[in-house]
Amino acid sequence: MTSRNWFTNTLGDLTVKRSLTALAVLAVLAAGCSSASGSTDGDVLRFAAVPAEQNIDPTAEYKDIIALIEKNTGKKVEFVRSTDYNAVIEGMVSGKIDLAEFGPLSYVLAKTNGAKITPIASMVEKGGTPTYQSYGIVPAGSRITDINGFKSTKVCFVDPGSTSGYLFPSQGLLGAGIDAKTGVQPIMAGGHDNSVLSVASGKCDAGFAENAMVDHILIDKGKLKSGQVKVVWKSAPIPMSPVAMRDALPADVKAALTQTFTKDATKDRLVQMGICKDEGSCRVTADASIWGFQPVNDAVFNPVRQVCAATHNEKCSKA
Template sequence: MTRFTRAALLAGAAAAALTACGSSAASDDDAGGLTFAAVPSEQNIDPNAEYEDIIGLIEKNTGRKVTFVRSTDYNAVIEGMVSGKIDIAEFGPLSYVLARANGAKITPVAAMVEKGEAPTYHSYGVVPKDSTITSLAGFKGKKVCFVDPSSTSGYLFPSAGLQQAGVDPRTGVKPVMAGGHDSSALSVKDGKCDAGFSLQSMVDSVLPAKKELARGDLKAVWKSPAIPASPIAIRTDLPGDVRAKLTSTFTRDANKDRMVALGVCEDAASCKVTSDPSYWGYQAIDDKAFDPVRQVCAATRNDKCSKAA
C-alpha cells in the first residue's frame, strides 16, 4: 500500500467518523444543541482546551450546548457540512470554497484577524538554516512537506508559487503531507523534509513561543501573496434567530478584549479565540472575499479545485 493510498483511506475514515458524530449531533440540534467542527493548525494540542473559550461564548450567547468535533482532515469537515451534520465550522479558505462548490449550504460570517490588521495572512516556504536552497526553484527534486491537499496556505498557494518558479508541485518534488502546519515546519527543522510550507505565524511566533523551534532554525525563502483569512461558516438552514445570534457572536463578541469584558476569559493573554494564539478575534466577512482563492484554484488546475474553479 502506498503512502498516498494510506492517506486516502485515513481521510475517508476521518470523514466517516465525523459524519457519525454529526448524526448524533443532528438529534442534539433538534433538542437545541449545536455542533462545531474545526481542524486545528497544530497536531500536538488538546483541541477541547484550545476551543474552550469560544465554545463558552457561543453557549452563553445562544443558550445552546455546543458539541465540539475535532477533525484531523479538512475533507471530513467539508463532508460534514455538505451532509448537514455540522452547524458551525472553522474552515481554511480553500476548504470553505470546496465545501460551497460541493453543495454545502453554508454562509461565512466572520474571519480570523490579528488586532488592527486586515483579515489576511501569509504562508512561508522554509528550509533548514544550513540549506543552500535560496528560492522555490531550489525545491525541484527535493522532499517537500505540505500540510494537506485541502490546505490553502499549506498546499494551494504553495503550489501556485512552485508553478511560478517552474516547478510542478505534483511531479517536480517528492511531496509529503505532514498533516499540520506545526508538523510541516518541524519536519523541515528535523531533516525529514528538505523544504516545506507552513503558516508564517507558526514559524515566526507559535512554535518559538513553545520553544519547539528556535528563531533561525528555519529560513523563509518564499512568502505567499496575502491569503483571505480562515472563515467561520454556519449552516444556512439553521433557525433564523440562531443564525443571527451566531453572526453577532463572531462579529461583535468573539475577540479577546470583549470576551474578557463578558467574563468568558480572565485576561486577554490567556483568552483563546481559535487554536492559533496569534489571532485576536474575528471580523465580518462575505463570500466574495474568497474569490482570490477561487482564482488560484483556476490557475493551478489542482484536482481538488476542479469543482471550485
C-alpha cells in the same frame, strides 16, 4: 523498494487514512443526529475546526469561544474534533456540522461541493489586516535559497485542502516551473506544525506552512528554536480563515451567531463579558495572536478561487 514507490505508497496510505478519518467522523455525527438537518436536537450546536496542528487537543484552545457561543445562543456546543480537513468539509456538506472554522480553501471547497453555508466573519490580528501568508521553508543549514531549489526534493505540504499548506504553494511552485505533484517528492504532513517540524528535523528538504506557525506558534510552545528554519519564499496575501454557519439553522440562532462573531468575538469583549480574566489569557481561536473576528462575505474568497483556477486544482471542481 524504490524511493518513488515509497512516496507513492506513503501518499496512498495517507489518502486511505484521511478517507477513513472523514468517514469515522461522519459516522459519529450521524449516530447522534435525528434528522437530515444535522443537529442532535434543538439545544445542541455542533462546532468544528480544520486542524492547524496535529499534536494537540484543540478543545481547550476553543473553550473561550465555545463559552461565548453558548452564552449568546443559549445552546450547548459540542466541539467536533477532527484530524482531517476533509472531515470538516464533508460534515458541512452533509449538514452534520452546524458551525465551522475553515481555512479559506476548505471553505471554498465546501461551497463548491454543495454545502449550504454562509460565512460570518474572518480572523484578524489586533490592528492588522485580515490576511496572512504561506511560507516556503528549508532547514537553517540548507543550500536552497529560493523556491526554484525545491525541484526534485522531498517537500512537506500540509493537506490537499490547506490554503497556505498546499494551494498557494502549488501556485508558487508553478511560477518556478515546478509541478507540485511530479516536480517534487510530495509528503502530506497533516498539520502546519508537522510540516515545519519535519523541515526543521531534516525529514523534509523543504516545506510549506502558514506564517504564524513559523513566526511564533511553535517557538512560543518551545517546539521550535528561532532560526531553526529559514524562509525562502512568501506567498501573496491570503484572506484569513472564516467561520461559516449552516443556512438551515433557525433564524434566531443565525442572528445570535452573527452577533457572536461580528460583535463579541474579540479578546476585550471576552474580558468584559466575564468569559476570561484578561486579554493575555483569552483565546478566540487556536492561534493566540488572533485578536478577534470581523465581518466577511463570500466574495472575499474569490482570490482563492482564482488561484484554484490558475493551478488547475482538481479539488476545486465539484466532486
